[in-house]
Amino acid sequence: MKRVHYIHNYLLNPQHPVTVNLIGAGGTGSQVLTNLARLDVTLRALNHPGLFVTVYDPDIVTEANIGRQLFGWSDIGLNKAQCLVTRINNFFGNDWTAIPDLYPVCPKDVRKNNLANITITCTDNVKSRMNLWKVLKAIQESDYTNHGTPIYWLDFGNSQSSGQVVLGTVPRKIKQPESHLYETVSSLKVVTRLVRYSKVKDNDSGPSCSLAEALEKQDLFINSTLAQLGCNLLWKMFRHGMIEHQGLYLNLATMKVNPVSV
Template sequence: MKRVHYIDNYLINPQHPVTVNVIGAGGTGSQVLTCLARFDTALRGLGHPGLFVTLYDPDTVTEANIGRQLFSPSDIGLNKAQCLVTRINNFFGNDWKAVPDIYPAMLKNARRDNLANITITCTDNIRSRLDMWNILKAVPVSEYRSYETPLYWMDFGNTQTAGQVVLGTVPKKIKQPVSRLYETVGSLKVITRFVKYARVKENDSGPSCSLAEALEKQDLFINSTLAQLGCNILWKMFRHGMIEHHGLYLNLETMKVNPIPI
């Protein structure tokens, strides 16, 4: 029997736009934000309230970002989050929010406005993922849902030509309907349960000084390809109310995409 996960019922017909936090506005985050803007437009066209996205990033645009990330020469010196959100709001008529700062590293430093129904991490370091899960799993989740109830965490990660996307559930279990056709699964592993990050040595080489140097670390289309494939999982979840896969592994060298089944 096929295993599937049904989306939390609250997100199908919420009383407000579904809240989404995107952490990181670099190579992947800038691409994910654009995908979410199209996602939001499509949802609202189907009668759904759509999305309200908050983008976090303390960094400014440099010359090395032009080309691989969604910035132009005129953006140099601007905060990445503010630059991208302003552009999206002007283009799509949204009122999304930019926070030119890091996401809180501890729950005691987080406010209600820092929480969202869906959290998407597009960062390039291990510590931020561990801190994020420590925060999300510590938030009490009751049967009553609101704009600040964390339900799903999607993480994007990549090397130069390979990467993965993993969508996990924040509550221990999302209530599933009774089904005679499928085996329903209420709990999806988050990225920190797939990868034992505590055993992985952090390797942060710092920002690149040129586009050529940046491309030695991450190939030109790895971020945009991951963003499209990952956001497609979210789209399927909202469009069909359920998913058969909650992540994937991508290798641009071999041109292979391996899904992660429920």
């Protein structure tokens, strides 16, 4: 029997826009933000309230970012999050928010406005993922769901020419309807439980300070390809209300994509 995960009903029938925290606005994050804007427009056309996105990134745009990330020469010196969100808001008429800082790393530092229904990480180090999971799993579960209830965590990670996208559930279980056609799955492993990060070195996962050096560590189209595939998973969640896969592994060198079943 096919295994599926039915999406939390709040995301499908909310009274307000679904809140999204995008952590990291670099190579992958800049691409993901553009895709989120397109997803928002499409959802609104389908009579859904759409998305409200908050972007976190303390970094500024440098010359090395131009070409591999969605920045131009006139953006040099600007904060990445503020630069991208301003551009998206002007282009699509949104009122999304940019926070030119790191996402809180300790549960005691997290405020209500730091929480979102969907958290998306596009960072280039392991520690940030471990810290985020400490924050998310410390949130007390409640029967009441609103715009500040963490429900899903979508993580993007990559090396030079390969990467993965993993969607996990923050609550221990998400209520599933009875089904005679499918085996329903109420919990999806988050990336820190699916990937053995204890064997990953942080200095292997980050970009360099020049474009030429950066391309030695992250190929030109790995970020944009991963962003498209990962955001397609989000689209399936909203469009169909159920998913058969919670992520994927991508290898651009061999041109292979392997899905991760729920």
